[in-house]
Amino acid sequence: MNDRLLTKSIKILFFLILIIVFLYYGKSFLVPFVFAGLFSMLLLPVTKRFEKWGINRGFSILIAILLFVALFAGLISLLVWQVSDIGKNASDIEKNVNIKLQQLKDYVSETFGISRQKQTEMIEGQQETSTGRITSLITGTITSLGSLLTDFLLTVVYMFLLLYFRLHLKKFILMQVPKTEKKNTEQVIIEARGVAQKYLTGMSWMILCLWIMYGIGFSIVGVKSAIFFAILCGLLEIVPFVGNLTGTGITMLAVLMQGGSSSMIIGVMITYGIVQFRQTYILEPLIVGEGVSINPLFTIMGIVAGEMIWGIPGMILAIPSLGIIKIICDHVEPLKPYGFLIGSEKKSNKSIIDKVKSWVK
Secondary structure, eight states, X not given: OHHHHXXXXXXXXXXXXXXXXXXXXXHHHHHHHHHHHHHHHHHHHHXXXXXXXXXXXXXXXXXXXXXXXXXHHHHHHHHHHHHHHHHTXXXXXXXXXXXXXXXXXXXXXXXXXXXXXXXXXXXXXHHHHHHHHHHHHHHHHHHHHHHHHHHHHHHHHHHHHHHHTHHHHHHHHHHTSOGGGHHHHHHHHXXXXXXXXXXXXXXXXXHHHHHHHHHHHHHHHTOTTHHHHHHHHHHGGGSTTTXXXXXXXXXXXXXXXXXXXXXXXXXXXXXXXXXHHHIIIIIIIIIITTSSOBOHHHHHHHHHHHHHHHSHHHHHHHHHHHHHHHHHHHHSGGGHHHHHHHBOOOOSSOOHHHHHHHHHO
């Protein structure tokens, strides 16, 4: 019995190692394909609606994808417009940065006894050694932008093909299972698609709400280009746990560079606290809901593992991927214990959010 258990454990471990190796070395191919799969599930209802109106399948998919691309293009245009608006105040920002640097030099001189002349020499020495780093950073940024554009185009192509051949792919999957399991397999496909749609739709609505709340909060505080920083904080929310802190940190740094006072910094922090409270206890349960019912332990583990294997795209894809994996495990008898392990336990009593949902209905 112990030998069987050991053999089974070794097989599972070996299988996991093979999957990790495949995911790591197949990143350049798999990341656009997985994003395309998730976005295809999101656009599927839109495509079906166009097809019901009598539009050809190819044109229906093309229209849905064009609307999707137009949404992204509009968002990028808004960000570029806001960045150009910030660039108009570049001279004022440079002036404020110099003032802050002088204040920092005074503080270091008074606290640590390092003269201003010595600090200037140290900074100039660092500037000379960092010239090559800046050049390599610019080159790396241009290369990354080119790679990002290529991945985006690949994702769009994959989306069209996945939506166009969706029935063909579904038949292929059903051909791989016995007749007795076809109904169960169809249910897995439906539920997996539903989880992806609920998660992406919920995240979209939540980000929109965050834009509004951050925009109002930053405008009240007096942050310049409040719309840009509100959009930035909302978009970074797609990176779990890290994105919201990063967005708020960038906003506070920008306030300092714009010559903002300490009261504005405190105002940004208060805005962040209020928005996070509403997001955690109202928006996430009410809008996102329990479409992806993964317990917090495996949520964090999945995000960390995703970052190690695929970087930031892995962090973004971790939660919906875990949700789909859980559904597969729940419908395959030998894998049911693993589905239970990564899933969250259902509460018998109705929460306040459940009551609010019932009132709304």
